[in-house]
Amino acid sequence: MKGFEYLQDELKSMKDEGVFRSLVPLESDQGAKVVINGKELIQLSSNNYLGLTAHPKMKKAAIDAVEQYGAGTGSVRTIAGTFSMHNDFEEKLAEFKHTEATLVLQSGFTANQAILSSILTKDDVVISDELNHASIIDGIRLTKAARKIYKHVDLDSLEEALKESGEYRKRLVVTDGVFSMDGNIAPLKEIVELCEKYDALIMVDDAHASGVLGRNGRGTVDHFDLNGRVHIQVGTLSKAIGVLGGYVASTQAVRDYLIHKGRPFLFSTSHPPAVTAACSAAVDVLLEEPELIDRLWKNTEFFKKGLEKLGFDTGKSDTPITPVIVGGETKAHQLSDKLRDYGVFAQSIAFPTVAKGQARVRTIVTAQHSEELLQEALDAFAKAGKELDII
Structure with missing residues (x-):
């Protein structure tokens, strides 16, 4: 052709x-x-950091879910695709992450796109580490907010960007918790302190920290004892968790807003029962093993x-x-x-x-x-x- x-x-x-x-x-x-x-x-x-892709508890949970609920859900979450298991898993995940609420999306990529494209307007600015993941970069491209890039894990560069952006309604600092190509950990404690100093929001993508860092694999926020001080946590359910999907862990207000405004959530069919059940079993494995x-x-x-x-x-x-x-x-x-x-x-x-x-x-x-x-x-x-x- x-x-x-x-x-x-x-x-x-x-x-x-x-x-x-x-x-x-x-x-x-x-x-x-x-x-x-x-x-x-x-x-x-x-x-597959923890080998969970073939964990017997997760395989059994997936098989049992298919037998009870079928192979798929047949709808987006906002119409007819929210099963009780979806809400139950999100409540379990929120408790695990020490946050008020979570929302699960189709992937870590779409989780970043959903949050960044929906909560910011032209009156805001997003401040991003120059080596952040492609999903963060693409999420930022979808927002009408102003953009600033700070040098990789450079706190002086970040503070300069914060100082220069005081006129915006909201400042959102975004960083990977663990950078996927180099394997280094963001200096999250110092980043959070700067955000608190300048009254900025902080968002952490814990794709490669979920299941790896923190108590029972809760991520970099828990690793640095910052529970309750990070506004938004994004993670995957497809790396150390061993299955598929992404999540946003934050407040109930953020969850409710994403349900109404997060386009990847609104226009994608919900996870099939096997995926949701296996992810839920993975949280149990993290706690028990x-x-x-x-x-x-x-x-x-x-x-x-x-x-x-x-x-x-x-x-x-x-x-x-x-x-x-x-x-x-x-x-x-x-x-x-x-x-x-x-x-x-x-x-x-x-x-x-x-x-x-x-x-x-x-x-x-x-x-x-x-x-x-x-x-x-x-x-x-x-x-x-x-x-x-x-x-």
Whole structure:
């Protein structure tokens, strides 16, 4: 079909430059090892931090929900798609997060779009960390509010932006709790103190902190003992929680407003029963099995130290996200391919996901990995890194 030649040309350029990547289908469940093209590989690219995607309690909850309520809901929440289980789960999640209320949306991406596009007007300003997630950036694009960007985790830059924006009705500061490409934690305590000093609202996206940081995985707000001082928390139910969806945890007023004004919520069919039931069971697992989080952090320390000892550049990570930064896009893809040859599935990340010259293989260990598996992975990194003259 004619008309897409310009796309074909761009794709050809990507292939010529060695930056075109195909989707990689998995032939197994999302475990410490996965099967790709019939070969078993150590999985280091999944967001399945606690191994909950196949947790027996969650699988049973999903199956039971399908048997009782069916495969889908058949409607958006505001018409006929709110089941009692949706409200029950949101109440449980609010209690877990120590907030007044929560609202669950289809994904973490749509949660950011819903909150940012709906609560701000042309009389307001949003102040965003320059390395915030793409969903935050796109959410900001949908608002009519003014925008200011502060340098990454730079408190002086943030304070300057706050000082310069005193004429707006509301100032909303937005930051990731854990930054997804570098694995560093935002200095949330200091950010909150600045927001309180300048009477600004604060919003934290805890996509990579939910289930990982804080007591029983409550996130960065709990990690820094800031419960009750952060206006809006956004998180995912698809990473450490192991299923699908996103949530906004805030006040009852914010929940009620999003139900009426949040377009991603208003115009998307509600989560099927299996998803909602499994997410609810995941909160129970977080409360009942804290040893999973302990194991995750023990594995993180072992693997991170191993990479650093080999001489790899792991940046400024202090979470289970550990990037292996190599610089050039082609080199990062070559490292990923070599690792797969040696039994490790660790995907490369390049521009535009990260800045040019900052291409990397991003690794994420999980609670499912054994120390023996992680040592195997380190041995593969050593072999591939030397062959490519990275170390």
